Amino acid sequence: MPAPPRPNQKGPTSAGAAQLNQAVALHQAGRLDEAEALYRQVVAQAPGHFDATHLLGVIALQRGDLAAAETLISQALASRPKDATALNNLGTTLLRARRLDEAREQFERAAKAQPAHVDAQSNLGNVLRQLGRIAESVVPLKRAFAGSPKSAEIADLLGASLLDTGDGRGAVAVFESSVKARPREARGWLHLAIASQMAGNPKRALEAADAALAITPGDSRALGARGQALAGLGDAGLARDAFAHAVLGAPDDAVARHNFGVFLRDLGDHDAAIEQLRKAVQLDPALAAAHEALVGALVDGGRGDEAMRHGQAFASAHPDSGAALAMQAAAHFAQGRIEEAVDLYRRAAAIADADAATFLGYGNALLGAGHAAEATKQFARAVERDPQDSRARFALAMSHLRPVYDDAAQMEASRRAFSRALSELDAWFTPARAVSGARGVGSAQPFYLAYHPVDVRPLLMPYGKTVARLMASVAAPPLDPRPTAARKLRVGIAAAQVRDHSVWNAITQGWVRHFDRERIELTLFKLEPASDDETARARRDATAFVDKPVTLDDWAQAIVDARLDVLIYPEIGMHPLTTRLAAMRLAPVQAAAWGQPLTTGLPTIDLFISAQALEPANGASHYSERLVALPHLGVCLQPLQPAVVAPDFATLGLNPAEPLLLCPGTPFKYTPQGDAALVAIAARLQARGAGRLVFFGSHRPAMSAQVEQRMRKAFANAGVDYDRTVAWIPTLNRGRFFGLMQRSTALLDTLGFSGFNTAVQGLECDLPVVAFEDKFMRGRLASGPLRFLGLDELVATTPAEFADIALRLVEDEAWRAHVEREIAQRRHALFFDQAPVRALEDALFEAAGVAKPA
Template structure:
């Protein structure tokens, strides 16, 4: 406060008090007059300018309020709360970098501003500055240990860094402080499912903890309590059991508990969308109205595997496609979908999207995946069409009673797979999808700068790190011992902490076998599509992950003639690559057991003639995938029968 204001503070205080009382009684003209008088009498008083800014916020004039807060700071540069309020307005406008700067200034001026610290941590987390977010949130926790939001954000941070113990502490504290906080309870539950495991025995322990916390989550929400139901419905999709599928186990029983819970919550919150609508009759010659809901109408694995094939191959005379885009990233793929679909809805909030889908009176609704996109998770728990199906974009049962069928692949499903699903299993012919080759030009890239030796026999291990379970690490060591100049190329998932853990895990296994992991293991940075094409051409052998094999990555590898070594698992997601190899007619590299897997990999790495022969047959055999229209025709027939 300036000296003038200090000397005549009673006048300033009186005018500001009058303005506040007038605002409280909605006498806005009187409040404006009082503030005008205060500014005229005390033009250099920071409190006056700050009060005017708050008045403009109350009048819903954010641009004017921002300008006024900047004047406040110009008059009184040390006014910490002005920086805070300015930051909040900038945040609402999406100006996150500027928000971070203003909040940092606020807490420098007043380190006790816990609210500023919390919001700064949230913003830095959104901007990807995990270290900065961690630092300020830990300070906030010391100041306000009873503030649940701090612990919730610390839980988010720890989960993103794959630190389950810290994540459970954060989410656990948040749920104790606010027992009705369903986001915290969901986070606690899902933090039991880490991205990566250090030991094989950790998988069973994680599964037990997850099951226990899942039961606690279910019992924490009373479906006859509207407030609890509303909070739980809002939380659904914020965390999902995505990493459960990576444990190499049948998940049906656990997924059914989760599925019944979310469907029950959504039915209680939205009863008008909870009952199955009747199937509308069709006039002769009228196409079937089929909706596709996805957060991935863009360059993404789901687009490559499912959406573009359905979009380009289903007969528009039979099937009228309606698209519902729940994501917010748009590219050339989005433009293609917008042009091809009869109707294409995008950019809608959840309730408006649900209402739109239901109003279009669809016959069938298809989700390419359920488990990866937040809004899709909420929509799929409702009954928006008479028949609702999921495909194998995230190849695990949903457990949702609202999903009737899973559209799968006859070649990928093992015998007796019906018991793996809560949904009715539909085995479409071949791979179950219509797949065309991706037309991606290779970009020049020097792999030697990443440590790849020009003379090395390169085994490509390109799956997401979660697919590499510790019980299978020694397979790489066996291959390396037999192929001394081998290198195994992994791709960094842009989570350095997770990569470091996998690197340490592999180093320990290689050390146990008397091998130098640094000589054999290389982690490449995240690659552009063109660089990834170049990687497939540089590699000598594609080494499939065991338990959950490659899907789109295998299809991209075989298109370049890269030999694939795979060991089929017990579940559908462990048989993607073996199905692809059977489709193209190259079955010699499908292993019968772990020893056979190693033997095939070693033979490909040491016998150039056999490897080249497999590569030629692989490249030629791809036409059997690209020309296979049976999945499309079978899907059309299935949809017609519904």
């Protein structure tokens, strides 16, 4: 508290004035009892005397008698209501009583009465921070700092508010001034390190952290700041040492353990992160950031149920906490409860001190629910709150690509917005920000661009160039030269999905199972923990099976240590770690396959492995990589042969006596360009008085609802009764889906991005599949198998032809029976075809420049 003011009101007598001056001197000397006695004598001589009454209130405040302090200072203000010092002291009294809003009112009155009053401005900023009104606190704190630039306390408050509002540069300026004024105070250097890191200057952050450590060697907070700076400079090893030393020197410091845990989580070392974060919350149960990070680490580690329990427990103890809402939302999102996550994030984001991570999580949940426009707004808020957050910047750029569109014009506009966003992203990530940018690579990807029926190579090549440039800031282990003499070829496959999954079933499984072990040494890198019986089979089939690394550096080193000739990624663009690794040079030859069936755009990927039956004549022009089109379907499939379960038509709301045309695509596969064909089919079904288009609800009901809303409008415009001709049923497990296919009329492929697995499954059930053959490989994934089997009559090249084929299957029972017989006779050619595997082996030997063994 500031020293009492000099008296500024004359007493009734010269003796009274002398008493007041003597009382003030005693007060300033800390002799409160004697000062109080003299103040009371002055008041006795001059009742209501402002200075004496006010200073009696100050003494009560110093003693902690808040009720008396409030009464006395209020009495003094009755005679001088605009005295800034008295107003400030009344505010301080109310602040100590935790009557924050009332305190704020008094500090505002004091600051208005005397704008240059440093204590009033500082206290106003402080109480606004405590009220969660961080942005409003900046102005009074700036005024206080201007009046007292050497005050460490004011510098700390202002710097904290600037950091909390995302103004890292402003905070740096404050703390640079602070360390210049007080170079031997470690606290200022520590805060400068934190601010510099947030401002995207890890080099200055490291200098400041080292300066703090020079003053206070071994300080855990300064060691943590040093670790963050080193991580920002890309030196994960030294960063880990700094965090470890911080924890070793201060094992009971919850913040040190929290910082270490967050670093480990960013590395991908989930188990180690969870260990540190558990200790942090045990040491300080009120440390909300540690609880939030722990829930995130549990989610990342695949322990969603545990994350949910922890989030709910924290929320029970802190029902009004934004962090509690955000961690519950993250747990719901990880378990696929998207709508619940959206609601929780909405509530968390409405709290004044919501951080960038909350807005980022909210945006991801909204995007998952299909609310793309609102998601973009939340990603922009995340960037505004923390401009250095590379994940938020990637998310904002990618969010222009929506899952569901109203019309083709909206799709085109989104591509233009995405192109602009890519340019802005590339410009933002200057060389100084490359390491930070690398941490964002893969966190959000242009996944939905695949569903645009245009040549996307011009968009993906700039994206790939940016991603590869950022990942080049992460030092990849050096590659040893590989001998070219005749020998077995060392091939690696790095995949997240080594389990019963669409990419594994269609592509990877057949290669892993049927590579010639006399020619190929196969190392399988399993990037994700999820496992099943297919995983166990893959472990047996591979020459080596690697699934122990946890961090990016560990994975990169493990791949390089395998001394591969060729590294194949079946699914680039579908998993963060896969994309980050693929953007690095970890083998002499690197290849992508069509798990995500479009070019990667990455300059680090040399080959794109596809199939002759899937590619158009000009297919090579669609890739930044060299196209390798293997014979036939390019893969070695095996039939799924599930235990078939007969459908319960009554439960599904379907009439088995009428034609059922199955439409099993995910919502984002149904683009506006395909609506006309579906309307034409439904119009004929309506005219016949029987028949249904059967769609399947997804785990993202909002997306399904958006597709349905658009289709309803198209049907209404054409005068077609949507409810009479369309049915939506739940997604079925494999056995029930096969059972329904065996009792349906036809399966209608999606126009634009077709479905390989669903087409093959339909053919396995002898179900006629109607396919649309588009200009790009991703639009030929169903037509390819049909043409390979010689079933060209089921392939359409225009939407009108697509509708005609579907309707012929409905109306011409003899022809449909003929088609079913042809499928039954020919479908065996889809399965156990090892010719593509042999051709792949030859192509890999050629690309690697290695002679084949005799």
